[in-house]
Every structure is written in C-alpha cells, then in structure tokens.
Amino acid sequence: MEQLEPPQTGTRELADPLEIPDLAPGCMSASKPYAAAAEFQEALGYPGELVENWHDVAIAKMGELRGKYRSFRVFLDSCVKCGACTDKCHYFLGTGDPKNMPVARQDLLRQVYRRHFTLAGKFVPWLVGAKDLTTEVIDDWYSYFHQCSQCRRCSVFCPIGIDTAEISMAGREIMDSIGKGQKYSNEIIGKVHKIGNNLGLPAKALKATLADLEEEVLEDTGVPVRFPVDEAGADILLVTPSADFFAEPHIAGLIGYAKVFHQAGARWTISSYASEAANFGLFIGSYENMREIALRIRKAAIDLGVKRIVFGECGHAWRVAYSFLNTLAGSFDFLDQNYPIPQHICEYTNDLIEGGKLKFDKAKNDHIRLTFHDSCNVARGSSMGKTPGGQFEIPRAILRASCSHFYDMAPDTIRESTFCCGGGGGLLTDDLIELRKKGAQPRMRALQQVAEDHGVTHMAAICAICKAQFSKVLPMYGFDMEAIVSVHQMVSNAIILDPIGDGAQTGEN
Amino acid sequence: MLTGVYASLFYVATALLVGGLGFRIWEYARTPAPLKIPIPPAPTTRRGVVLRILRELVLFAAVFKANKWIWLFGWVFHAALLVVLLRHLRYFTEPVWEWVVVVQPFGVYAGFAMVAGLLGLWARRLLVARIRYISAPSDHLMLVLLIAIAASGLLMKYVAPTDIVALKSFFLGLILFDWQPIPRDPVLLVHLGLVAALMIVFPFSKLLHAPGLFFSPTLNQVDNPRERRHLANWARELEIGRN
Ligand code: SF4
Ligand code: SF4
Numbered sequence: 084m085e086q087l088e089p090p091q092t093g094t095r096e097l098a099d100p101l102e103i104p105d106l107a108p109g110c111m112s113a114s115k116p117y118a119a120a121a122e123f124q125e126a127l128g129y130p131g132e133l134v135e136n137w138h139d140v141a142i143a144k145m146g147e148l149r150g151k152y153r154s155f156r157v158f159l160d161s162c163v164k165c166g167a168c169t170d171k172c173h174y175f176l177g178t179g180d181p182k183n184m185p186v187a188r189q190d191l192l193r194q195v196y197r198r199h200f201t202l203a204g205k206f207v208p209w210l211v212g213a214k215d216l217t218t219e220v221i222d223d224w225y226s227y228f229h230q231c232s233q234c235r236r237c238s239v240f241c242p243i244g245i246d247t248a249e250i251s252m253a254g255r256e257i258m259d260s261i262g263k264g265q266k267y268s269n270e271i272i273g274k275v276h277k278i279g280n281n282l283g284l285p286a287k288a289l290k291a292t293l294a295d296l297e298e299e300v301l302e303d304t305g306v307p308v309r310f311p312v313d314e315a316g317a318d319i320l321l322v323t324p325s326a327d328f329f330a331e332p333h334i335a336g337l338i339g340y341a342k343v344f345h346q347a348g349a350r351w352t353i354s355s356y357a358s359e360a361a362n363f364g365l366f367i368g369s370y371e372n373m374r375e376i377a378l379r380i381r382k383a384a385i386d387l388g389v390k391r392i393v394f395g396e397c398g399h400a401w402r403v404a405y406s407f408l409n410t411l412a413g414s415f416d417f418l419d420q421n422y423p424i425p426q427h428i429c430e431y432t433n434d435l436i437e438g439g440k441l442k443f444d445k446a447k448n449d450h451i452r453l454t455f456h457d458s459c460n461v462a463r464g465s466s467m468g469k470t471p472g473g474q475f476e477i478p479r480a481i482l483r484a485s486c487s488h489f490y491d492m493a494p495d496t497i498r499e500s501t502f503c504c505g506g507g508g509g510l511l512t513d514d515l516i517e518l519r520k521k522g523a524q525p526r527m528r529a530l531q532q533v534a535e536d537h538g539v540t541h542m543a544a545i546c547a548i549c550k551a552q553f554s555k556v557l558p559m560y561g562f563d564m565e566a567i568v569s570v571h572q573m574v575s576n577a578i579i580l581d582p583i584g585d586g587a588q589t590g591e592n
Numbered sequence: 593m594l595t596g597v598y599a600s601l602f603y604v605a606t607a608l609l610v611g612g613l614g615f616r617i618w619e620y621a622r623t624p625a626p627l628k629i630p631i632p633p634a635p636t637t638r639r640g641v642v643l644r645i646l647r648e649l650v651l652f653a654a655v656f657k658a659n660k661w662i663w664l665f666g667w668v669f670h671a672a673l674l675v676v677l678l679r680h681l682r683y684f685t686e687p688v689w690e691w692v693v694v695v696q697p698f699g700v701y702a703g704f705a706m707v708a709g710l711l712g713l714w715a716r717r718l719l720v721a722r723i724r725y726i727s728a729p730s731d732h733l734m735l736v737l738l739i740a741i742a743a744s745g746l747l748m749k750y751v752a753p754t755d756i757v758a759l760k761s762f763f764l765g766l767i768l769f770d771w772q773p774i775p776r777d778p779v780l781l782v783h784l785g786l787v788a789a790l791m792i793v794f795p796f797s798k799l800l801h802a803p804g805l806f807f808s809p810t811l812n813q814v815d816n817p818r819e820r821r822h823l824a825n826w827a828r829e830l831e832i833g834r835n
Contacts, residue, residue, distance in 0.1 A: 106721050151826055153623040154809050160616075161804030164731045165666060166716065166723035167658035181725045190726065202796050203730070211797075212728030238631045240658035242648060242666075243801050244810035246629065370626060374830065406628045406817045413821045423818050463632055466815060471636055499632040500657075 097535055100496050100528035103170045104179035111180040112222075116229050117514045119264035126273040127372060130262035137261040138216055142199050144260045145253075149200065154249045159196045161243045162186060168237040168247075173502045174230050177521035182227045185237035185247040191223050192254050221263065228254035229265060230518055232508035233366065234459035239499050248508070252368025255509075259367055267512035268363045275376050279358045280325035286313070286355035292328050293353070300338055306580045308338075308345045310353070315387050317352035319344070322360045322380055322404075322425075323395025324547035332569050333550055336396050339571025342578050343432050346441055351393070357383035360400035361547065366509030370411075373403065377411040390419040393426050396569055398546030399507065401427055402464030429545060430467050432574060433477045436484050443577040448486040452539045453573070455479055455491065456526065456553075457501035458546035472498075478545055478570050485577040490537040496529040504544075506552030519552060520559050527560040534562075543570045595774045598784060599766055605791040612795025617803050625809040626824035634815035641814055648805060661716065669709030669738075675702035676745075683760050684767065700749060707742045710735055734797065737790060744783035754780040 121131030134140055148155045168185040170176065175183040182188060190212065197204030197213035204213030214220060233248035258264065274283040284292075293310040300308045311317065321344075327337040344351045357379040364373030384392055392415075394404045404425045409415065415424045423430065435441045455478060467473040475498045483489050496502050505522030533539040544550055544567060553567035635641050647653045652670075655663045679699030682688045714735045717723050748754050754777040765772035774781075793799070806812060 103722075106725060150623060151626065151824075153620060153625040153807060154629065156623055157620055157804050157807050157809070161798065161801040161808070163798050163801045164717075164723070164726050164728075165655065165662055166720065166726060167655045167662050169722040169726065171658065181722070184722060184726065186726050209729070210733070211730045235631060238810055240654050242652055242655045243804050244631055244648075244654070244808040246631065246810050249629070370827065371830070374827075378834070409817055409821045410627060410823055410827070425818075464629075466632075466634065471633055471640075471815065474632075 097531050098528045100176075100493065100502070100525040100532070101170075102176070102528075104176065106181045107179035108181055111174075111178045111183065111230060111518065112226055114230060114515065114518045115226050116510070116512060117266040119266045119269040123266070123269045123273050124259070124262060124264050126276070127259070127264075127269055127369075129259045129264055129269075133262045137221075137263075140261050141216055141221075141257050142195075144257045145196060145199065148253050148256070149196075152249070152253070154246065155253050158189070158243075158245045158249060159193050160201075162189060162193070162245055163242070165242065167240050167242065168245075171237045171240050172231075172247075173234070173236070173505060173525045174232070174518065174522045177505070177524040178230075178518075180230075182223065183230055185241075185245075188227055188231055188247055189245065189250045191220070191227055192250050195220060221258070221261075224254050224258060225263060228258070229510065229515070230522075232459070232503045232506070232510055232522065234503035234507055235463040236459065236500065236503065239463065249368075251508075252366070254368075255366070256368035259369070264367070265509065267514070268366050268509040271361075272363045272367070272372055272376070275359055275361075275363070275379070276372075279354075279356050279379060281359050281361050281363070282325045282329070284325060284328065284358065286358075289328060289353075289355050289358055296334070296338065296341075300341070304580055306345070306582050308341050308580070310337075310341055311351065312353050313355050313387070314350075314352040317350045317387060317389055319349055319351035319391045319393050320357075320380075320384050320387060320389040321351055321353050321393050321395060321428075322357060322383075322400075323353070323428075324360045324397040324400060325358060326547040326551060327395055328358075330547075330551060331554070332565070332567060332572055333396075333547055335572035335575055336550075336569025337571075339569065339573075339575035339578070340395060340428050342575055342580060343428075343435065343441065343571070346578065346580065347431075347435055352387060352389070354380075354383035354387060356386070360394050360397045360404070362400055362403040363509060365399055365403055365407075373407065374411040377403065377408055380408070381412040381415075384415075385417065391422050391426065392418065392424060393428055393431055395428050396545040396547065396571060398458035398460035398548060399464070400547075401545075402460040405465035405467075427467050427477075429477050429481055429570065430473075432481055432571070433468070436481065441484075441574075442579040443485050443574075444579055445485060445487045445577055447577045448573055449488075451486060451541045451568075451573070452488040452490065452537060453482060453486050453568075454489070454530065454533050454539045454542050455482055455497070455570075456504065456530075456542050456544045456549060457497050458544055458549050459501060459503045459507055461545060462499055462501045475499075478543075481570055482543055482573055485573045488537075490533050490539055492529040492533050496525065502526040502529065504546070504549040504552040505556060507546075507548050511548050511552055516555075520556055523552065523556040523560070527556070527562075530562070531560070541566050541568050543568050543573060545570045594776060594781075595762070595771060598762075598774050598781070599771055601785070601788045602766055605788040609791040609794050613803065616795055616800060617807075620803065620807040624824035624826065625813070626827050628813055628815070628817040628822050629809050630813040630815045631810045634813075636815050638814055641812055645806065645811055648811060661712070665709045665712030665716070667709075668705050669713065672702040672706035672709060675699055676706060676742075683756075683763050686760075686764060703742060703746050703749065707739060707746070710739045710742065714739070730797065734799075737786060741783060741786045741790065744779050744786065747779050748777075748783065752777065752779045
C-alpha cells in the first residue's frame with residue numbers, strides 16, 4: 084500500500100476510490116483475528132474450544148438458522164452470480180483478494196449449504212460448486228467472515244437485495260457454536276453482560292470520570308454543564324458508547340450532548356448499569372446475546388423511571404437501537420409516546436435547532452473545513468426523523484448549522500453508497516490492523532479528493548468505531564490523527580451556552 | 593410413442609415446476625424474518641414497498657446503479673424473455689387472445705434480443721476475471737441452456753419451420769387430456785426438450801431468484817421498527833417470564 088501525501092491544495096493525480104484492483108487470490112488468507120479463550124466462549128454459552136464432532140454440529144446449526152432466518156435461506160438460494168456486487172466491498176477494493184468479493188464471501192457458506200441442503204449439491208456437487216465442510220473451509224470462514232465489516236454496501240447493489248452481512252453473521256454464529264469464536268468481540272460481550280459496558284468500566288470509575296469532565300467543562304466555559312449518572316427521576320436516559328467516556332474525539336462529542344441537554348434544560352442521566360450503547364451481539368449474529376444486552380437498557384429505563392431514551396453517536400448501536408430495540412426489548416409503553424423510542428441524539432439536537440432553541444457562533448469552527456463520513460450502520464441499517472433518508476440529512480443539517488464550510492465527498496462514496504471506515508463489524512482490533520488499513524483505502528481516497536478540491540481539513544462521524552478506526556488509520560494515509568471529529572464536537576465548539584443551571588426549563592423539545 | 597414421451601415429459605416438467613416452486617414459496621413464507629433489515633432507500637409504508645419491488649422487478653434499479661453492462665444485458669434478456677413467453681401463449685390458447693396477437697410482431701425481434709443479451713452475459717462471465725471467478729459450471733450451463741432454447745426457436749422461425757398447426761393441437765391436446773401427435777421435426781423436439789429441462793431445474797437452481805426477489809427481507813420490509821413492534825414466533829418464546 085502506498086503512503087499518500089499529506090493533503091495540500093493544487094492539482095495532482097489522485098487515486099480513484101472506486102478503482103478495481105486485479106485479482107490477487109489468497110493474498111489475505113492469513114488475515115485472522117485472535118481466537119477467543121475458553122473462559123470467554125463459555126461465558127456466552129458457547130463451547131470453549133473446537134468440539135470433537137464439529138462437522139455435524141455446524142451442519143445442524145446451519146439447518147437451525149435456515150429455519151429461523153428467512154434471510155439466510157432466501158439469500159443462499161437466490162444469488163444469480165450476476166457479479167453486480169463484486170467490486171462493491173471496500174475490503175476487496177483495498178486488497179484484491181477475490182474471496183473479499185461479497186458474492187465470493189457468501190459462496191464460502193453457500194458451497195456447504197448447497198452440499199447439505201440442496202438436491203443438486205447432494206448429487207452433482209461439482210456442477211454447482213458445492214463442497215463438503217472441511218477444516219480448510221472452516222479456516223476460510225474464519226479468515227474471510229472476519230474480513231467483512233457487515234457494512235451492507237454490497238446489498239444496495241444486488242438485484243435480490245442479498246445482504247452479505249447476514250451471511251457473515253451466520254458464519255460467525257456457526258463458528259461460535261462449534262467453539263471457534265473471535266477474541267475481540269466475545270471478550271467484549273462478556274464484559275457487557277458482567278459489568279455493563281465494553282470497557283469493563285465499573286460504576287465508581289464512571290462517576291469519577293464524569294465528575295472530572297464536569298469540572299473541566301466548567302473551567303472551559305464558566306457554565307455548570309452537568310454529566311449526571313444514575314439520577315432516578317430524570318426524564319431522559321442517555322445511552323452512549325463507552326468510548327465516549329475516555330477516547331478522543333469521542334469525549335468531545337459527549338460534551339456536545341451535555342451542552343445541548345443543558346441548553347434544552349433537560350433532566351437527563353447516564354445509567355451505570357446500561358453504560359454502553361454498543362451491542363456486539365450483532366456482530367456475532369447472536370440474537371440471544373444481542374437481546375440480553377438490549378434488555379439492560381430496558382431495565383435501566385424502568386429502574387430510573389425515565390420517560391425517554393436517547394442514544395449517543397454510535398453506528399451499529401443505532402442500528403440495533405432503531406431497527407431492533409423494540410423487537411428485542413420492547414414494548415416500551417412505559418415511556419412517553421410523544422417522542423420516538425428510542426431517539427438519536429442527532430434527532431434531538433436537530434429538533435432543537437429547527438425550533439430555534441439553539442444558537443451557534445459558527446466562527447468558532449472557522450478553522451475547520453468539514454466533510455461528513457456516513458457510518459455504514461447508520462446509513463444502511465437505520466433511519467432518523469420522519470422522512471426516509473433522514474439518517475443522511477439530519478447529521479448534515481447539524482453540521483451546517485454549526486460550521487460554515489461543509490463539503491460532501493464524491494456522491495458514490497456517501498449516503499447509502501458510503502464506504503465503511505474499515506474497522507466495523509467487530510474488526511476494530513490490533514490483530515487485524517493490516518486489514519483495517521487496506522479496508523480504509525476507498526474512504527481515504529475519497530477524503531483525499533475533497534481535501535484536494537475544497538481544502539477539507541476535518542471529517543465528522545457519528546460512530547464510535549469509525550472515530551477510533553480513523554484516529555488510527557488517518558496517519559497511515561498522511562492525514563492528521565485529529566482530522567476525525569464527532570458531530571457533537573462541532574456542536575460543542577459553536578454552541579452558545581446560557582449560564583443557567585440544571586433543572587431550569589427553557590422549554591422542552 | 594414419441595408423442596407419449598413428450599406428453600409425459602411435459603406433464604412431469606409442469607408438475608415439478610408448479611409443485612417445486614409452490615413448495616419453495618411455502619417454505620419461504622413460513623420461515624420468519626425475526627429482525628427488521630430493510631436496506632435504503634427503505635420505504636416507510638406498504639405501498640412504498642410494493643413500488644420498490646416493482647422498481648426492482650421492472651427496471652432492475654439496483655443493478656443499474658451497480659454496473660451498466662450487467663444491467664444492459666440482464667435487462668434486455670429478461671424483457672425479451674417476457675415478450676417471447678407472451679408470444680408463445682398463442683400455442684396454448686384457442687382462440688388466441690387479442691393482446692397476444694398484438695405482441696406477435698415484437699416477439700421475433702425479442703428472440704434476437706434475448707440471444708444478444710444472453711451472449712453479452714456469457715461474454716462477461718468468460719472474460720471478466722471477477723465474474724469468471726464466481727461462476728460454477730452450472731452458471732455457464734444455465735446460459736448455454738437458455739441460448740440453445742432461443743437459438744432453436746429462431747431456427748424454426750427462419751430456417752426449419754415446423755407444422756405450427758399440428759404443434760398447437762399437440763399442446764391443446766395436453767391441456768384437454770386428449771393427446772394429438774407431435775410434429776417429428778428434430779429442431780422442434782430439441783427445443784421442447786430443452787424447455788422441459790429448464791422447467792424441471794427451475795425450483796432446484798438459482799432460478800429461485802424469481803420468487804426470492806419477493807421474499808427478500810431487505811427489499812420487502814416496511815421501515816417502521818420504532819412505530820410497530822416486530823416479533824418472530826420463536827423470539828416471542830424467549831420472552832416468557834421477562835419483566
Ligand atoms: S457487508 Fe460490507 S464488508 Fe461485508 S461483503 Fe458486503 S461490502 Fe464487504
Ligand atoms: S449482486 Fe446479488 S445476485 Fe449478483 S452476484 Fe452479488 S449477491 Fe449474487
């Protein structure tokens with residue numbers, strides 16, 4: 084991979100983000116994440132290590148998924164091998180490994196499905212590309228289902244709407260069921276079940292962190308902006324990715340939410356029991372684990388007696404919240420039905436902006452020329468507001484309200500065609516850094532283009548994973564590590580605060 | 593004898609096509625989609641979903657966005673196939689419906705367009721490395737089968753015409769269970785044999801993409817998860833004893 088030059092204006096030949104590489108078979112076959120240790124596997128109800136009769140267990144699991152998920156069955160039956168998706172995956176564009184073409188990734192599972200669940204595959208396997216489940220096939224699964232960030236870009240271009248994310252989730256679930264889990268995701272899920280967040284940050288530490296933050300903001304602004312934890316009787320429960328409590332630029336976003344709540348005069352709180360918006364149960368395709376994590380939020384809302392649930396900036400968390408929370412942990416008839424359940428912090432902020440309740444001094448962001456990275460799970464797994472496409476418009480509306488210089492990247496790299504950051508879907512781990520760097524290439528090239536054309540200096544995102552991933556890979560492409568910002572960081576920079584304390588109602592939104 | 597073979601062949605093929613497809617559709621319909629997974633642009637109403645599926649069905653909108661060549665060849669092939677099928681209705685209806693008569697003259701062009709589209713798709717499958725990589729022998733064979741069907745049909749139209757009147761009475765005879773002799777032209781027999789083969793493999797092959805389009809949860813779900821709780825039966829069972 085070439086290192087790109089730092090952005091500078093002028094005319095230069097720039098690489099095309101959509102450029103299709105030559106096929107390089109097997110070049111990524113060695114990319115594998117660390118395996119989950121037995122204790123973490125068992126904590127999630129999976130076998131600690133590869134079970135002896137793994138073949139039969141895997142096939143039985145496949146049969147089970149085939150009965151439980153229509154997507155699994157329809158997608159595996161319906162692919163026409165038209166090739167429309169072949170050049171749509173950022174991991175393929177970044178690596179050239181043909182098994183990173185979405186359809187080829189599906190075929191890793193489809194070949195076994197055909198062998199065991201279709202007539203042709205049983206009798207003429209050679210004709211339809213059916214294969215027995217061997218250790219080599221499992222190795223391929225482990226490599227390439229962990230080279231899919233489940234971003235769903237491919238599905239947008241498929242005539243049947245085949246979503247490779249569903250297949251890689253199923254693949255990971257089958258592997259978990261035979262004792263072949265991934266360390267990163269499974270360890271984290273274990274921590275949430277036990278402590279309540281991905282970091283394993285206990286309540287006491289959380290409270291101390293937020294108290295420090297309160298002081299810091301008071302020092303900076305002279306305004307007592309609060310960061311309440313476990314305040315029973317608050318109206319709003321904020322559920323946010325735990326990265327917001329300690330990582331940059333995430334914290335800057337959290338400060339932004341707090342300032343918005345302050346201006347709205349809202350009584351809000353964070354829960355130390357459900358101190359995590361992320362839900363890695365999604366990544367391993369486990370309905371049960373995803374549900375268990377989601378139920379923590381339900382319990383926190385009931386215990387604290389809140390009326391509303393608002394989610395902070397996190398991509399897959401918003402997918403699980405918007406699309407699945409009602410299914411997994413509903414119904415929420417005990418909450419105020421006048422507001423969306425759950426609501427995104429961007430919806431919340433945008434409503435206030437539209438209602439004229441927030442004032443900005445845009446000049447505070449004048450040193451920034453901004454673009455927006457649509458995070459895949461928000462763009463292709465959720466929505467915002469009342470009109471379709473709100474998930475694209477609302478964050479942009481907030482950015483335009485708080486910053487004077489906004490420029491979108493090339494149209495085929497944003498909105499529903501957005502490229503993943505390269506670190507989504509449970510791949511944000513150092514053991515996959517090579518893959519993460521290569522997978523970021525299309526996005527980095529698109530950023531390079533707006534940097535060149537419009538002098539863009541910063542890119543905003545509403546996803547904790549995107550932010551962490553970009554902080555890491557931006558320097559590899561010649562950008563500043565701090566070129567990635569939170570959307571509510573832009574809000575935080577520019578918002579004009581009234582020096583009123585908590586509880587003084589300036590009007591609810 | 594020959595008539596008997598072809599008559600039985602078509603009864604079997606029809607039974608397998610209808611039964612097999614019906615069984616698949618029943619399977620798809622009864623398998624739950626436990627989570628809301630529509631892909632954008634996701635409609636928020638039932639009506640929107642119907643329009644979306646129509647758009648995909650008629651215009652191949654997603655493929656258009658993806659790749660203009662695949663779209664061109666794929667769309668031309670499918671549209672031509674439709675016209676050709678409609679044109680063939682005249683062999684199964686007496687009197688021939690008025691609108692089928694109207695379609696007749698287009699049918700011939702459609703025959704050529706179909707072959708052109710199929711050759712285009714096959715050329716891509718052979719020449720574009722990415723698509724060659726994802727193709728199994730059956731993917732090539734399916735195209736060969738369709739090309740052979742279309743070519744043998746065109747051959748009868750232009751080179752070796754068959755006795756259409758006799759052919760029609762053969763098919764009407766099949767429908768009325770009053771068998772009439774089938775014309776003994778080799779090209780016709782090949783054409784019909786291949787068509788029967790296609791009907792038979794339909795429910796067991798990737799041709800299932802036809803019903804699949806309607807059952808694909810990413811396309812057929814309404815995007816309203818916050819407004820209405822969506823719950824599969826097996827997921828409901830998990831809720832027993834929950835707060
Ligand atoms: S879901 Fe995303 S990462 Fe996975 S195959 Fe499709 S485009 Fe690639
Ligand atoms: S676009 Fe869809 S149907 Fe075409 S090859 Fe890819 S997954 Fe298969």
